[in-house]
Amino acid sequence: MIAELGHFTLTLALGVALVQSLIPMIGAARGWHGWIAVAVPAAKMQFLLIAAAFAALTYGFVTSDFSLRVVVENSHTLKPMLYKVAGVWGNHEGSMLLWVMILALFGAAAAVFGGNLPPRLLARVLSVQAMIGVAFLAFILLTSNPFDRVAFPPFDGHDLNPLLQDPGLAFHPPFLYLGYVGLSMAFSFAVAALIEGRVDAAWARWVRPWTLAAWMFLTIGIALGSWWAYYELGWGGFWFWDPVENASFMPWLLAAALLHSAIVVEKREALKSWTVLLAILAFGFSLIGTFIVRSGVLTSVHAFANDPERGVFILAILAVFIGGALTLYAARAGALEARGVFGLVSRESALVLNNLLLAVAAFVVFIGTVWPLFAEMFFERKLSVGAPFFDKAFTPFMVLLAILLPLGAILPWKRGSVRSAMRPLAGALVLALALAALAFALQTGRSALAPVGVALGTWLIAGAAAELWHRAGRRAPRLARLPRADWGKAAAHSGLGIVFIGISTLMAWDVEDIRVAQVGETYEAGGYQITLAAVEEVEGPNYTSTMATMIVARDGKVISTLHPEKRIYPVAAMPTTEAAIDNGVFRDIYLVIGDPQENGGWAVRTYVKPFANWIWAGSILMALGGLLSLSDRRYRVAAGARRSLAAAPTPAE
Template sequence: MISVAEVGHFALILAVGVALYQFIVPLVGAQRGDVAAMRAGISAAILQLVLIAIAFAALTHAYVTSDFSVLNVVENSHSAKPLLYKISGVWGNHEGSMVLWVLILALYGAAVALFGQNLPLELRARVLAIQGSIGLAFLLFIVMTSNPFIRVDPPPIEGNGLNPILQDPALAFHPPFLYAGYVGLSIAFAFAVAALIEGRVDAAWARWVRPWTLVAWMFLTIGIAMGSWWAYYELGWGGWWFWDPVENASFMPWLVATALIHSAIVVEKRNALKIWTVLLSILAFSLSLMGTFLVRSGVLTSVHAFAVDPERGSFILMILCLFIGGSLSLFAWRAPQLKAGGLFAPVSREGSLVVNNLLLCVSCLAVFVGTLYPLALETLTGEKISVGAPYFDLTFGPIILPLLLLVPVGAFLAWKRGDIGLAMKRLAWALVLALIVGAIVFALNVRGPWLAPVGMAIAAWLVFGAIADLAAKVALFKVPLATSWHRLTGLPRSAIGTAVAHAGLGVLVAGVIAISLWRIEVIVALKPGESAAVGKYTVTFTGEAPLVGPNYTGKVGSFTLKEADRELATLRSEKRNFKPSGMPTTEVGLYQTWHGDVYVVMGDETTGGARAMRMYYNPFVNFIWFGATIMFAGGLLSLSDRRYRVGAPKRAATAQAVPAE
């Protein structure tokens, strides 16, 4: 009798053949003008999704039923695990995460096939062919080096369990969101390569690329935020961002994707920056591929990285060389034949978006150097160095600061030729309010930190600038409120979404500034009944007790939190030891308010019966994730714009394409 796992294995192998068909047939059909061959890519993309979904469902079934005849389940699951972590264990390992990777890739390809009726048939065929080639490469990688369906005979009675730090609700959902962002950039990449083959980039092309890029950007934003939130409360270190190489591997594509969204606007509105936008589309996905390599090659040591053998890293490195090298070579060959597009003055909406792009790309380069330089140095010389927060703070910060100042101004500049004086005049009240915020912060912090007033003023500038943008569009207080409301409801949702996303960025910046400059840290040894002051709060250690969970044991410490004489909450911090590995983890005690968190971590026992404790007061830290959520909501609003639902405008029949050579 054929088992469910074997059905999944067969489906995965069949998907390789379908991906090969999807790669070759539509591409040849587009070159020859064969309509039937071009349409074959649509069916292939849908079939590939069905086959990979069957494989993923089969692997999930093996985890949920604790089928220990499958080696992957043995190595990453345990019968005592809660159901949520049995399911998340499917992608909590290298092999399963790669199946999720190709599943999301196939989902995007099928979406283009099903919802791309407004695309020219030749362009859709080429896009699906490029998607098929990416799917083929990674399906071969899975089948040849990372097969999740390898069997064990005889099967063991019990499995080894999932890495305990991955057994957390936030991390159960973090990888799917992050992969949806990573892999979503493959669509922009496919559109770019298809445009280079066709030799044509125009406003319609940009209109097709923008929603797909926006979807990827949204998922990257929320995925990075969820990863940051998980690291904050799960790892027990009290911070929200460590500049870990794997964190940077997701942050770099986000920076370039942000630049791509803005540059595509210029292509769509002004038919300019076409070559640059194609390059950004290639670079964004290239950085996503590089992130995949870093996490799975074994070259990094990180709580986020999968420890795998070099053979897999070599295979992924070949994939990188093929797609990054091949696409950049195609770009070098075909890009000079693309028509440059419209001209514009330096002071204009286009000019501000060019500066936006340059600053985002240079900041990405700074992160790229800091992330890869230690790896390159160790490879070439054997010398090991560490590049940490001081480097990134001194490089990334000064680059991104001008961008934050420019964001509200760019929205008020006219296309083609703008007036900076007029823009600042319309932003005068937002500037005044931002300066008032800075003055208040300075008055409350006359002894420092000196950067706090500047940082908070910039955050306020972003928020008030976004409000001023919408206020100007609806002529607030210049016409009756009913008229302004009518104008607001009639605005394109993309305009509202842009303002919301910019305001969310301001909220995020406020959170980053607050926790970076005002965080209070207390390290102390306490016995039961003893207390420590953390800012305006008093934390009393009331004692500890044994802890028994579904698949762990340990100790739980209880703490009473008071402000003055008023008791606010009882906090619990746990030290767990998971079965069967015995690996220890720490769960923090967290008291959250809108203005800050009290964060308590129970450490090891010291001599004399005391416990080492680390306590933090993190002011406004939740603004970071609240701001990221607002940015996601802004992207969602933009994506719901009717222009994206209706589709892109038809290409002009008189437009000239560069003939394929």
């Protein structure tokens, strides 16, 4: 009965979304206030209905209702409760329901917090948001119904993919979807602005909080996925340039570009057309990511489904919304006249260059991701594009971006001077060069990767601090009075610097040791003495495990006792590798136990990972920077934007 209720509310939500997509749009065009007023309650009602459907599906997983096909295929009675709940979105059908619920959540949030928006603009935004909801609700009900019943319910389920039975993967998809789907708000604002034929500072002030929230959630989601891959897959890496990893990274790059571009629109009323285009493309790449994950056209360990028919449906949604938006953009972009004029050396120019670097970097990732597909389709050749291509093609753009960020942030609007801007940054430059020299001195016979990465990371961190000091007039009491957005920007740029240091030093100074070790044997790796003390079989709640006891020492002093595992989940008949990691501020000791060998030994892998945790610490700091900026009242409620709108002439409808 609960499942049928969930199916009914999901169908009802489709009807509400249809009303929300049509009535307010018509009302805004005709100036019918009664029809315009439908948008807000419809948006709230649509979210409540989809949330009820999601709650019904969650109930089915929690109670192990094996009359539901999706529960049979993705759950088991012995599974811990956390993973029963995570199983709701650990599959195609449930994840799509989560996707559309978050879409409705953003629409409802805009309805609740959008009271300062002009009624016609809000109606159009919510209408476009509902159109996206109609498409994906239809996709779920027609091709991916999570409430589909089985004729003969089994006594137990097939279990969730063991790789997904991990806390990191329990929280990774919701955050990722909050980022993916959150970009739909920027898209809806862009389409609404194109329909109205007006983009101004008020529009930029309204669109920035939604984009910032989506970027922040996407940052957390990507970091959680990277962290999970690092400690769960047992390969010792943090990024594989997998198609699905790339699918989340491309919208992140474009969302970062959109945030910086919207600043120019808000402050100088320039780059209007480019900003609208970025808003369309950012959500477009989110839809491309959804297509990649669920169509089966590209092979990935992260893929949810391998169903070409579903892929065609999503491709049709992508073509309609992004194609339609780009067509509207082509028709109206000429009307988005830029007012601001700026010199070659100015903050506007720096932000333009910032945008170009981020957009081209996203394009490079896109080409590398889809090129194997095009090669197979048009040239009948099977190709693989791996990390070497991405490292060489992508890295130069990030290096240039890191060099530019501190200088661009401190340049004045309209026109400036590089010499004047560099004066406050002189100390940051000296510190960056000094630490680069130190990194070069510490390494022998290695590449320049670590010194360059340390220099760039320090330049970003010290540059952000120097900018705050400069804005405070070099007076400590004024620091506390700086807007939260300034502190948020400094935190985000500093977080990026920490990530630069972590990635470069990890890739340059990583130590790897692969060997066969006997129980009781001690070997050395990266200056540490590792002893394989014991290997035993243990029973988990829903798995069996081969667990090793390995003692880590340095100079005769025991540092840690670690227990790497190799687990077997009997229901899914699938092994997983559970690495054991001794975490540290400046290094991780990473141990993996492999298979038994013919001579009685065990295959073991040992990694010493310098500065590994700096990657995720920097990501967290970037997200916190976004949260800090989001808490700035000027952006949270668009203070002042309403006044500027009231002073602006209203275009003819």
